[in-house]
Amino acid sequence: MSDLDTKPTVPAGDGTAAGGLVNPATNRFTSWLTHILSDLGKNGIFIALLLVVVFFAVITDGILLRPQNISNLIVQNGYILxxxxxxxxxxxxxxxxxxxxxxxxxxxxxxxxxxxxxxxxWWIAVILSLAIGALVGVWQGFWIAYVGIPAFIVTLAGMLIFRGLALVVLGNANIGSFPGEYRALGNGFLNDVFGDFPIDPLTLGIGVIAVIGLVVQQVRTRLGRQKYGQETEPFPWFVAKLVLITAGIGFFVYALAAYKGIPVTLIVLAVLVLVYGIVMNRSVFGRHIYAIGGNRHAAELSGIKTRKVDFFLFVNMGFLAALAGLIFTARLNLAGPKAGDGFELEAISAAFIGGAAVQGGVGTIGGAIIGGLIIGVLNNGMSIIGLGIEWQQAVKGLVLLLAVAFDVYNKRRSGGR
Structure with a gap:
């Protein structure tokens, strides 16, 4: 046998494979730490909400986390969400x-x-009002999708048109004293179903069901990934996250149960988040929205009917704007000429703070909700400590600027333009 046919041998008892010195074994601690840091980065907006809540809970001596205040946060910010x-x-x-x-x-x-x-x-009034909101969306969607006028211009015109029409309908006066069932949309609570208790059992029961559903869903997802050999997060971190989330949900549910129960506004929001989360993540329409935002020209070449998608996006926006108007009117028990002032800025801020990209193609329903909650906690916390409205506006503007700047920084760091 020639020297060329001779192969190097590994000494007996040496478990190091050839090339082991080039590719050393992965350190488990380093792998876990990398995964945890990556996970924290992906959930940065949730951590930001937690930090804002902790900050204002400390400087308000716990007033922010009182049951009545937590309930009010949902009721007062429902229309923005x-x-x-x-x-x-x-x-x-x-x-x-x-x-x-x-x-x-x-x-x-x-x-x-x-x-x-x-x-x-009251129910006919609500249905007709929602239908009118959808028709407003049809009007604006037509000019944007089929005439080709930029949405900025069309909706700027719409802002003036419908503000003027609101004043015409009201005649520069207020309309008030709505039916009780109508008012429940903005001020109602689901409670006392099983009788009058200091802590509402229905709210606690729904909270327990929600926690169990969350745990089961997370465990099934983890087992499914393991079954197909996909990477999963470290088990201690998986358990720690579940414990923290469960504790947060438990505290929130207990606060609601200790006050008046579940706000009707929260029920409406939960249904919307569930429905639109499915639409954006699991439907063809949702995938088309992301494709159009990512690259409109490529989406058109792939056969997506971009005009149709744009049209129904604004029909949907008109419907949700109408629903927000009903919730706000029901909460105040008053339809007035000043209603809706600044709503668009709050909603846009919530979307961008929640992680939506300026260029489009990026964003989530959950992120927008958390962004809206951050704005709500900022408003509530600054009001509790007596900060003037002028400073509140300045702080919210700064938060929005930093959120968008962070998005731009991430794009540049990842090689985007």
């Missing part, structure tokens, strides 16, 4: 909608005419 759901979808597709505040005011005024002046049954 509804708008944020629709706005993030519009932004993902590469558009913007400046008219949502005026549309909310207009629909609120129209609902006042229906429910108070014409004394229609």
């Amino acid at each position: 509804v708008l944020a759901i629709g706005m993030v979808m519009v932004i993902i597709a590469g558009h913007i909608d400046l008219s949502v505040g005026s549309v909310a005011a207009f629909v609120g005024a129209v609902s006042g005419v229906f429910a108070v002046q014409m004394q229609m049954p």
Whole structure:
């Protein structure tokens, strides 16, 4: 046998494979740490919300976390969270909608005419008002999708048109004293179903079901990934996350149960988040929205009907703006000419703070909700400590600027333009 045929041998008992010195074994601790840091980065917006809550809980001596205040946070910011759901979808597709505040005011005024002046049954007034909001979306969607006018211009015009129409409908006066069932949309609570208790058992039961559902879903997802040989997060970190999330949900549910129970606004939001989460993550329409925002020309070449998608996006936005207007009107028990002022800025801020990209193609429903909650906690916390409205506006503007700057920084770091 020649020297060329001779192969190097590994000494007996040496478990190091050839090339082992070149590719040393992976350190488990380093791998876990890398995974945890990556996970924290992906959930940065949630951590930001947690830090804001902790900060204001400390400087307000715990007032922020009182049961009544937690319930009020949901009720007072419900309309913004509804708008944020629709706005993030519009932004993902590469558009913007400046008219949502005026549309909310207009629909609120129209609902006042229906429910108070014409004394229609409350549910008919609500259905007709939502239909009018959808028709507003049809109007704006037509100009954007089929005429080709940029959404910025169309919705800017819509902001003026529907603000003017709201004033026409109201006649520069207020419409108030809505039916009790109508008011429940913004001020109602689901409680005392099993009787009058200091801690509402229905709310606690729903919270327990929610926690069990979350744990089961997370465990099934982990087992499914392991079954197909996919990478999973370290088990201690998996358990720690579940414990923290369960504790957070438990505290939130207990606070609601200790006050008045589950706000009707929260039920509406939960249904919207569930439905639109499925639409954006598991439907063809949702995938088309992301594709259009990522690269409109490529989406057209792949056969996506971009005009149709744009059209229905704004129909949906009109519907959600109408719903937000109804919630706001119901909460105040009043349809007034100043309703809706600044709603569009709050909704846009919630979407961008929640991780939506300025260029489109990036964003989530959950992120927009968390962004809206950050704005709500900022508003509430600064009001509790007595900070003036001028400083509140400045702080919210700074937070928005930093959120968008962070998005731009990430794009540049990853090689985007």
